[in-house]
Amino acid sequence: MNLMKEEMLLYRKKIDTETLKETLELACKKIAPVWPLEHFVAVNPYQGIADQSFGAAAQQLSQLGGINMTLPISFYLEKIAEGIITKEDIKQAISKHTLVNERETDFINRVKSQQRPLLPDTTLTMLDVASRVDNKDYNRLMIARISAWASSYFDNGQAQWSAADTNLDLYEAWRLEAENDLTPEIAGLKEFRKTIKSFPKDYIKATQLALDILFVPQEGLDSYLHSLLLKMGGWAAHAARLDWEARLNGQESDKTLQFLAILVSWEATVYQCQESAKLFVSWLDAKKRLEDSSLTNETLADLLILQEAFDIAAQKSLISKINKSSDQVSGETYTPKAQAIFCIDVRSEVYRRNLELVDNQIDTLGFAGFFAFPISFTPLAHTQGIDQCPVLIKSGPKIKETISEEVDRTIVEKRVLRSSFKQIWKSFKSGAVTCFSFVSPLGITYLPKLISDSFGFSRPVPHPYKMSMSKSKIAEKSVQITQHEQMGLSIDQQVQMAYNALKAMSLTADFADFVLIVGHGATSVNNPHASGLDCGACGGHSGEPNAKVAAAILNEAEVRTRLKDLGIDIPKTTTFLACLHDTTTDIVSIFNEYAVPNEKITELESLKISLQKAGEATRTERAVRMSINGPVSENIFMRSRDWSQVRPEWGLAGCSNFIVASRKRTKHLDLGGQSFLHSYESQLDTNYSVLELIMTAPMVVTSWINLQYYASTVDNKVYGAGNKTLHNVTGGLGVLEGFSGDLRIGLPMQSVHDGIKYQHEPLRLNVVIEAPIDAMNNILEKHQNVKALCDNQWIFLFAMDKEGKISHQYTGDLNWGRVQ
Incomplete structure (x- = not known):
């Protein structure tokens, strides 16, 4: 054994501390952050590997952890049988893949004859090898012990008392716990505590020692570390979120690095405790596979073609629907009696469409649900503010809720x-x-x-x-917008935020008498993932505070006077109404009716009747999808109060399109609650600054939401939250499925599947933008992270021409092809 160790020391060139830290940081960047349940944020779990193509990432994840990025072959064969995926779609998909060169009919017949997919050998960590050699599940033991400690260390006020020393750094606190934990030794790992105690307190030095013990080859180190993080992706993602927020506030944080050090230390300790010739030889063989990153799973290559064909079929359907509708767009103009600004959320599409149907004198617009008012909101009787804005940006002024x-x-x-x-x-x-x-x-x-x-x-x-x-x-509750004791906004801030918001909404003229700013939230009980039904972009919070602040500022006389000097003239007859759309019950509430002058009360009552009728129509439409029998409204209201209900609503399930254009392009279309709708008038955006904002913020956020639903569908075990009925909230942060295991991320299975079929089918986001191609290319070239999403086909980007037809598709590297 000693000779073999000496050979292995030569086999692995020792990495210096600086290089090691850089390597660890690269591995940690591949883990996307995850937010606590009370601030649920829809996150793209593939964010850390988005610099690779979709297909390359699928192959890598399959090799590293047996992770799926497609559904089984049977799903796609059903779509072929139903005629949703055509032979032409498959032919087009095959033409994009170099690994397959056959006719579409031959391809279909071949995949039909295949049985279960041939999975790659994912035995890449030492615990995998030891588990196989000793016939013991060391992975389960490690996950259980680390998760139990992490639940205590990261606890957010749920536990009565803490078993972890939170005054110590992450690695040092775990090391102290492990030195006293008898469980591994009871499980057969002799001298586990003694071995842990011999490790340095400094996590970098401890990681260096652990890697030296394991003799991990430098060429395979990145794959090894990534594979290790994927084993406990939930707690790793929580640590990544702490690092993310620290960096957003200009602070240093290395929580994910320290968590990775814990995992490596566990591996090295088990290796020393169970050292045997058989284990050594098996681990040596596994390390050779670590170095070979060129392995290709041919079955997965077929699945990727089927997924591509499914995406192509959906794109053709959307293009056909929009292009046929563009011929029917009326050019007549009229003055609306009300304009309603909704969040771009896909659930708003259903309500907006029904509101316009019950009253064609109401125009609706779509905009990000924080309405360009990134505030920190302190609810009544609270001491700490809540960030009411997307996690991509830092919150701004502090606003307090008050009565008197x-x-x-x-x-x-x-x-x-x-x-x-x-x-x-x-x-x-x-x-x-x-x-x-x-x-x-x-x-x-x-x-x-x-x-x-x-x-x-x-x-x-x-x-x-x-x-x-x-x-x-x-x-009587209201918001205090006037600046007072570090709360509120100065008049300059109010004017600037109001101006930015109206410009970004493309609402700078032709104001109606009523302008509704409609935030959205949801109602459910006994539901740990309740905040996931609120705004998926704004930290799982209702848009009510933002709507109230926006309406209060835009109703201010001095703000309007100064906006007029900036070229935005809001008539005195216009009243901004702060509203909330409850997406579970489809009731729209108005909070500031007191702002409506007496002579407009009749018109307000008429508006409220329209809102009520739209809610009834939307509930009826959603009842079909939810298989509700009997009185529609009564049953839907009951679901919002039912503490046994695992599906109070479908959230954003089905989201697959993001359309950035004038509402007239989609007004007469039924998009099935699958499309984010963002209002945009390119002719008003002279320097395309609004377009840049849309492509770098809402487009990225909608992609996050889409890919979270995608990942929770194709591999709920790794990227989802499992079965809702088995959930136990831990640390006030997230859920465990059962009594132990890793922290679960993503969405529960009940959020994407109704027990019979998928309510969310895996489709990557189709983005349609009504803007010049040159303008979009300039923005992509300026923002390489956004360009990577499009180049690597995590997003499919389309251009809409001046006639309202989808005319071109982005093909990569700033090139576009004409849509047939």
Whole structure:
């Protein structure tokens, strides 16, 4: 063995500390961040490998961890049988792949004859090898022990007491825990604690030592580290999020690096504890495969062609629908009685279409759900603000919710008292001794509420925004926009934000009497992923605060006066209304009716009737998709209160298109709740600054959402959250599926599948933009990260011409091909 070790020392050239850290950083960059449940953000899990082509990334993930980036062959064969994927689609897909050179009919017959796909050997880490050699699941042991410790170390206030020393750095805290953890030794890993204790406290030095023990070849080091991170992708993603937010605030953070050091240390420790000739030889063989990154899974190559054909079929359907509709667009102009600005969210497309159908004098527009007001919002009786903006940007001014100073104080006192009592009661229920006193004599007192909650007559917990407030007080809530004690905005800030927002919305003239700014949120109970039904871009938060701030500022007389000097003349008759679209119930609420002058009350009531009718039509449409029988509205409202409901709504399932154009291009189309719709008038965007903003922010965010749903569909085990009914919230951060395992990321299976079929089918985002090709090319050339998404086919980009027809498709490297 000693001779073999000496040979291996020669086999692996030692890496200096600086180079090692760079290598570790490159591996960590491949892990996308994930946000806590209360701030759920739709994230592209492939973000760290988006510099590769879609196909290359699929091959790499398949080789490193057996990860799927397509559905099984049977899914695509069904689409062929249904006529959704045609032979022409497959022929076109084959022409884009160099590995396959056969006629489409021969290809179809060949894949039909294939049985189960031939999976590559993904035995790339030492624990994989040791598990196979000893016939013990060391991976499961490692994941369970690290996850149990991480749940305590990263706990966000859920646990009664912490078992981890959070005053220490990540690696050092884990090392202290591992030195005292008897579980590995009980499982058969002798001297596990002693070996861990021999490792340096410095995580870089510890990683260096661990890699020297394992003799990982330098040529395969990157693959090894990436594969290791994928084993605990959930907690690694949480660490990546902490690093992301620190960097956004101009701080240094190395949480992901330290987490990777923990994983490498576990590998080296198990290797030393289980050292044997058989293990050594098997690990040596595995390391040879680490160095060979050219292996190709031919079955996966076929699957990628089928996926490409499925994407092509969807693109043809969208192009046909839009291009046929462009011939029917009317050129007549009229003054709308109301303009409603909705979030670009795909659920808004359904409501917007129905609102325009019930009242053709209402125009709708689409814009990012924070409405260009990136605020930090402090709800009533709270001490900390919530960032009400996409995670790609830093939040701006601090805005406080208020009623009046006296009422605010009373509500704060009530909530503090309630919170204190709740904490005492929780301690009583959870105590080692008192829990028995709780269950026996007091448990039966919960029976009436259990019955009431089960039948949907009450909520299991109070609504956080309505707690300790009467209906009248809730109606009086407003936002404090005037600058006061580091809160609010100066008049200059208000004017600038209002100007930027209206310009970006392409709404600078022809204002209606009512302009509705419609944020969106969702209603559900007993649902850890509830915030995922709110705005997927804005940290899982409702757009209500942004709508209220935007309306308050745009209704300010001084703001309007100064906007007029900047070329935007808002008539005195125009009132901006702050609204919220509840996407679970499809009710649109108006918060500032008091701003409407008395002479406009009749028109307001007419508007509210239109909103109500649109809600009814939208609920009816959604009821079909949700297989609801009986009274539609009653059943949908019940789903929002049902604490056993795993599918209160479908969220953004089905999202596959992002259309950036004037509403007239899509107004008469039923896009099936699958399209993000962003209003844009290129003729008003003289220097294409608005276009640049759209392509670098909303286009990236919608791609994140699309790829999160995509990944949660094709491999829910790795990139999804598994079965909702088995979830246990841990650390107030995320969920475990069952009592142990890795932190689950992405979406639960119930969010993409209805038990019979997929409600979200894997399609990459089709982006259609009504703008000159040269303008888009200039932006792509300026922003290489966005160009990479298009070049590597994570996004399919299309151009719409002045006639409203999709005329060209981006083919890569700033080249475009004409759409046939």
